Amino acid sequence: MKDVAARAGVGLKTVSRVVNGEPGVTPETERRVQEAIDALGFRRNDSARVLRKGRTASIGLVLEDLADPFYGPLSRAVEEVARAHGALLINGSSAEDPERERELVLALCARRVDGLIVIPAGDDHRYLEPEIGAGMAAVFVDRPAGRIDADVVLSDSYGGARAGVAHLIAYGHRRIGFVGDHPRIHTATERLRGYRAAMAEAGLPVADSWVSLGSTDPERVTGAATAMLSGPEPVTALFAGNNRVTVTAVRVLAGLPRPVALVGFDDFELADLLRPGVTVVAQDAAALGRVAADRLFHRLTGATPRPARTELPTRLIPRGSGEIPPGA
Amino acid sequence: MKDVAARAGVGLKTVSRVVNGEPGVTPETERRVQEAIDALGFRRNDSARVLRKGRTASIGLVLEDLADPFYGPLSRAVEEVARAHGALLINGSSAEDPERERELVLALCARRVDGLIVIPAGDDHRYLEPEIGAGMAAVFVDRPAGRIDADVVLSDSYGGARAGVAHLIAYGHRRIGFVGDHPRIHTATERLRGYRAAMAEAGLPVADSWVSLGSTDPERVTGAATAMLSGPEPVTALFAGNNRVTVTAVRVLAGLPRPVALVGFDDFELADLLRPGVTVVAQDAAALGRVAADRLFHRLTGATPRPARTELPTRLIPRGSGEIPPGA
């Protein structure tokens, strides 16, 4: 900028005015400055600008895995809101590791992102207290923050799972298996709670062997589902706790001689083209991202509402797999 | 930092040493400084650090759409390489709009990211010349840069499409349709070139009505595929130019009374569970990202190889849909 000023024969502040389109510069001066800018290939260094202004015009998004199809639309929705506010998105994957989540979040704080959207891997976020105290805005998505009071935007996991299991019960099932994600993950336990509620409301018992929480690794899920489907009193229907479990469950059921009912949490592409089509409890990933980002930018404009919990509804989409009666 | 120094009764530089783990500080001094840091909730402001050091420890990734399942694994792979080098990832979607791509890229340059990975939407990147001249490193992925000489990492679209179409020909097809992305997109024209090569090598003519390039919008693709499949001399097989076209083609074919062969470019989840399984020419999205990021960081360590073009091989995966003979 100094070089530009020298070449155009003006002061630093005038260059700054031209670069930022501020008023109060003669057309002739502006022309000279612009010429110098072009000749020197000058581009404003935003690092310096950020240091002076205090705002980085960027927000951080920490999620589990950018490669998971659930997070793509969510990220994109956050990005669109950020873009509408002139902010860039810094993205990071925690790989479901609380320590990695913490490192990422603190690195983003050190960069002074204007705000943070976090899909938490860990269940203790007290490490964020000093940051929030220092003015950092943070919104949690998909799972609540642990041990701190913060905004959170969730899908109605409990209600969705309950409706999905009730759907299977309505089709005559009495022995229904539940295969879900690791019990450390909030959505997994909420969905299990929904399953138990639906069973209890129908007066049905739940055998321990019908419930399996753990890694969504295909081998683990295959083993768990296969165990429930064998033995003297196999389950006649399966409720899958998330998209990855559902996909593996579809593979397991495809290899079975008899049809078994299946309802999965999370919709996925082509679910309608499988035979049978896969009945799912759909959640709106893009809406989760959009609502969370809106909340964040609301805070960034100076509003300081008390931290709130927002639950987005889910939607049951019958496609065939969830309407198979027991013993079909 | 000034406050920390004052509270600990030391100089600024000593605080800096402790914060950065530099040697040459008495344990006792370090303890005092650490205490002040904790008491004040101090966190180093990386904006200032960046300004002084000249490196932001971040790279930019501009792609078409974060929500597209093809880009998720690619982004994640880039992120992992960046992480290994201590860098964060700033992500942006061009939405296939050249002007938006340009805005994003220039915004990232203004932030002085250390390097750039770009999946180009436009075909003229001369706007990057001043930046590259000023030392910005850029690697293009999936499609080459337009009108500038730059590193590029691609899948072998030509060879993959040619192999896919040859596969259909080997199963007896003579009239094969090609539905692809917009002709402005490099991969679309390369895959079309592969299609034409395979047809020519088999001595087969290509009717104009068998080829349709354009938007991957489901309506457009449905119309194009339907037209090729009707009339007095309908095609007996379809080659789909990318993942989104393939998905729509599967839907179209599912509604047809007779079986029609299909080979798609890009693999997708559950392709093996559809009936018939979908035969695809698979490319490795994660490898594209990994190789591009490796190249970028190689440049960032000071190496200045001449810009090179790297082509990653594709792999034909027969699953059933591509092995349906004509008139089956």
Add this chain to the structure above:
DNA sequence: CTGAAAGCGCTTACAG
């Protein structure tokens, strides 16, 4: 309409 001085919060290059 224009510009000189101070300062954002660090690191660098020295000096003690």
Add this chain to the structure above:
DNA sequence: CTGAAAGCGCTTACAG
């Protein structure tokens, strides 16, 4: 082992 001064490249708050 420790620290004072200068500077990274901008913007802010003034003054003319």
